[in-house]
Amino acid sequence: MKIRGFITHKCAERYSDCADYFSIDAKTKKIAVSDGISQSIMPLEWAKILSSKFTSGIWSPGDDIAPLQKIWQNEANQFLDEQKKDAEKKDADKAYPWMLENCLEANEGAGATFCGITFKDFNWDAAILGDSCLVSVKKKNGSFNIEQIYSSKENNHFDNNPDYFDSFNNTVGNLKTRKGQLKKNDVLMIVTDPFSELLERIKNTEEENSIIRKILTVQSQDEYCALVDELRNQYQMHDDDSTLIIIEHDKNGNFSIKYEMTLEEAIENE
Numbered sequence: 001m002k003i004r005g006f007i008t009h010k011c012a013e014r015y016s017d018c019a020d021y022f023s024i025d026a027k028t029k030k031i032a033v034s035d036g037i038s039q040s041i042m043p044l045e046w047a048k049i050l051s052s053k054f055t056s057g058i059w060s061p062g063d064d065i066a067p068l069q070k071i072w073q074n075e076a077n078q079f080l081d082e083q084k085k086d087a088e089k090k091d092a093d094k095a096y097p098w099m100l101e102n103c104l105e106a107n108e109g110a111g112a113t114f115c116g117i118t119f120k121d122f123n124w125d126a127a128i129l130g131d132s133c134l135v136s137v138k139k140k141n142g143s144f145n146i147e148q149i150y151s152s153k154e155n156n157h158f159d160n161n162p163d164y165f166d167s168f169n170n171t172v173g174n175l176k177t178r179k180g181q182l183k184k185n186d187v188l189m190i191v192t193d194p195f196s197e198l199l200e201r202i203k204n205t206e207e208e209n210s211i212i213r214k215i216l217t218v219q220s221q222d223e224y225c226a227l228v229d230e231l232r233n234q235y236q237m238h239d240d241d242s243t244l245i246i247i248e249h250d251k252n253g254n255f256s257i258k259y260e261m262t263l264e265e266a267i268e269n270e
Contacts, residue, residue, distance in 0.1 A: 001119065001182065002248040003031070004259040006224040007266060011232070011239050015266040020192050020241040021047040022262075025055035026255035029119040033132050033243050035192040037111035037164060041103050042079065044263075046072050046110035046167045054116045061116060061127035061175050065165060069109075072167040076104055109167035115150075115190050121253040122182045128152050129175050130162035131193040132243075137212055139185040144212035146203045151196065152176040158197045182249050187216065190245040194228075198237040211235065216246065221261045 009018040019036035021044060032051040036043025049068050053059040059068055083097040103109070113130025126134050134150040149156050152163045152173050163173020182188060191199070202208050211231070218224045224244065231237040250256070 001122070001253065001255055002246075002250050003255055003257050004218070004246045005244075005257070006218065006221060006259070006261055007241075007243045007263055008221075008225050008228050009241055015263060015270050018241045018263060018266075019043040019047060020243045020263070021051050022190075022243050022245060023048075023051040023055040024245070024255070024257060024260060025057075026257060028055060028057045029255055030055040030057065030116065031190060031245055031247070032114065032116040033190045033192060033245060034115075035113045035130070035132050035241065035243070037113075037162075040110045040112075040167075041100065041108065042072070042076055042167075043110045043112060045075050046165075047112040050112055050114050050165060051116075054114075061114065061129065062177075065171070069167050072110060073104075076100075076109065076167075080104060107168040109169075111164040111166050111172070113162050113164050113193070117188070117190065117247075119182075119253070119255075122249065124180050124182060124188070126150060126178045126180075127175055128178070129171065129173060130164050131158050131196045133191055133193075133196040133199075134178065135189040135191060135196075135199055136180070137187040137189065137216075139187070143209045144187075144216070145208060146199055146212070149196065149200055149203070150176065150178050156196075156200050158193060158200065162193070182247065184249050186249050188247040189215070190243075190247075192241065192243040194231075194237050194240045194242045195244060198231060198235060202235070207235070215244070218244075218246075219259060221259075221266070224261070 032054040034047035036047035113132040115132040136147040
């Protein structure tokens with residue numbers, strides 16, 4: 001399988017502000033995408049824990065999430081301690097992290113949507129929570145068509161209240177699982193909500209084939225950023241952190257990562 005992975009941020013922000021995260025592991029043959037909810041506390045750290053623990057094989061959706069919550073809570077408390085020490089050094093009451101401390105005391109933490117997929121040969125199992133979605137595309141008679149968009153919302157009803165994993169409390173919404181097989185001329189995409197909403201909107205329209213073609217031709221980060229700008233400006237894709245993983249069939253059932261721009265690399269390069 002040929003795999004490409006891309007990520008970018010909101011138009012007016014930087015990669016260091018991004019709360020999307022993805023992870024690809026060729027050894028375990030797992031891929032995960034998670035979108036940290038921006039209104040929550042330390043959403044990127046939570047998205048990173050969910051994605052990396054899934055692809056490493058340590059955790060699967062449906063397992064007890066408490067150990068992952070504990071990891072996030074330890075990171076949050078460590079960050080709070082650092083903020084307190086920094087405030088003491090500056091001797092500035094305004095710098096004291098009251099909001100963060102109050103949220104942690106009230107068990108108010110991070111939320112993150114999730115889509116993870118595991119391959120065995122070309123057979124796949126997916127777990128989806130929220131509007132980070134798995135998209136199945138077929139090529140037939142030279143045309144690309146969206147076969148299915150898998151989300152945890154009934155009828156793919158995307159809004160501002162997605163299902164998500166919580167870093168303190170119970171999961172919001174119901175985890176959905178799906179199985180399938182990646183066949184010749186099939187493409188799978190794992191995407192966060194800007195792509196999810198756009199692809200749902202253009203499915204079965206005259207624009208479907210041309211937009212899918214534009215997406216599937218992207219080979220580099222520069223091309224990806226140009227594509228996202230075009231989709232935002234010409235097709236009203238909403239301005240938010242945007243992640244795209246493309247999985248294409250080839251004769252080899254192993255992972256062949258053709259391109260991968262991780263968030264860490266993007267932050268380092270900016």
